[in-house]
């Protein structure tokens with residue numbers, strides 16, 4: 308079966324459901340000729356479109372979004388964003404690499420922060436810090452390695468034991484955690500809506516406009532169910548859905564992952580910290596964060612190329628929540644949803660030129676609020692000749708080749724079964 312034109316989801320995005328209704332922009336209709344067409348209104352696509360508009364203010368720019376803004380992965384995520392990541396070890400090469408990545412992180416994050424302030428986007432952006440937490444011995448070793456790295460880098464932090472964790476986040480589930488001051492939380496649907504609704508005047512956003520075909524006909528020609536768009540330059544900002552157009556099929560895989568927001572909980576049960584976000588010690592583990600004063604969000608489960616049935620997801624996420632908060636076992640999940648992300652074999656994204664006048668960013672590897680923003684911006688700067696992508700490639704690397712089918716599927720299932728066993732109670 309060919310890869311789908313865009314990710315479709317059975318359940319609406321919980322973050323979007325928490326907001327007042329928004330009227331989507333009308334779909335593209337008829338023949339439309341523009342200088343730049345951007346496919347996808349996520350963080351990457353909106354950053355590329357905005358920056359193209361800034362650098363080429365007389366150009367016409369179309370953004371084509373398959374669904375509505377607030378229902379794509381840019382709204383379906385956990386809302387962790389930061390200008391900087393922590394080094395994973397004390398290895399000098401790792402410290403240098405993290406510092407180089409963080410220069411891009413700062414560029415993307417501070418641009419987002421500037422847009423949030425300028426356009427008064429009410430997305431609850433808050434510097435909460437971040438907790439890396441462990442529920443297993445293997446997880447505790449990860450936390451202690453991170454602790455050594457953070458101490459060596461001179462970053463402010465607090466190592467928390469079980470009691471200190473329980474006091475802060477209201478559960479004694481975790482044996483230890485490392486709190487670091489860097490790290491922000493935000494409401495992702497509110498942010499992506501705010502970015503979409505404040506685009507420069509020369510950008511037209513078309514929603515419910517899935518691009519089904521892309522071909523060269525002199526200029527590029529894109530077809531949606533109701534429109535034919537021609538453009539000199541196209542940016543594919545569709546993350547894993549780039550494969551639908553025949554590109555990067557041997558570099559990027561689609562991963563489905565799931566999240567839920569609980570019903571209201573008495574705030575006193577959620578610990579002394581007014582707002583907090585917790586990342587698991589194992590990469591297949593469960594992310595937990597506070598949502599406003601009285602709810603939690605949990606994110607867990609991974610599936611390769613194909614989604615998991617809704618009932619299975621709901622049961623599994625309820626289990627993740629209640630294992631951590633057994634005294635809240637009477638509290639249910641109000642919203643449950645899934646989203647897609649794109650993984651590459653070596654963790655490096657693809658960011659660059661696919662063909663004459665055709666560019667893409669794909670392979671966010673699970674974190675794209677800031678990365679998609681900065682690399683979408685950099686694509687626009689490259690397209691308009693402001694700078695090249697040499698420093699992007701030097702810092703992020705480039706997505707490596709993934710084995711073809713059936714080895715890819717078999718490999719994924721073997722590795723994920725092993726990793727699930729290793730993750731144990733971190734899940």
Ligand SMILES: Cc1cc2nc3c(=O)[nH]c(=O)nc-3n(C[C@H](O)[C@H](O)[C@H](O)COP(=O)(O)OP(=O)(O)OC[C@H]3O[C@@H](n4cnc5c(N)ncnc54)[C@H](O)[C@@H]3O)c2cc1C
Nearest residue numbers: 313347349350351373379381384385386387518646675676
């Ligand atoms: C549950 C979950 C939790 C996550 N948590 C975090 C987190 O805490 N922090 C973080 O930084 N990242 C997180 N991520 C990853 C993050 O959501 C992605 O990295 C980010 O959305 C990538 O942005 P993007 O613009 O590149 O792609 P997307 O957000 O996927 O945007 C691409 C857009 O293109 C549209 N599209 C696709 N195909 C077509 C087509 N043919 N025609 C028209 N439009 C099309 C899609 O509908 C979509 O809106 C999470 C992801 C998930 C699923």
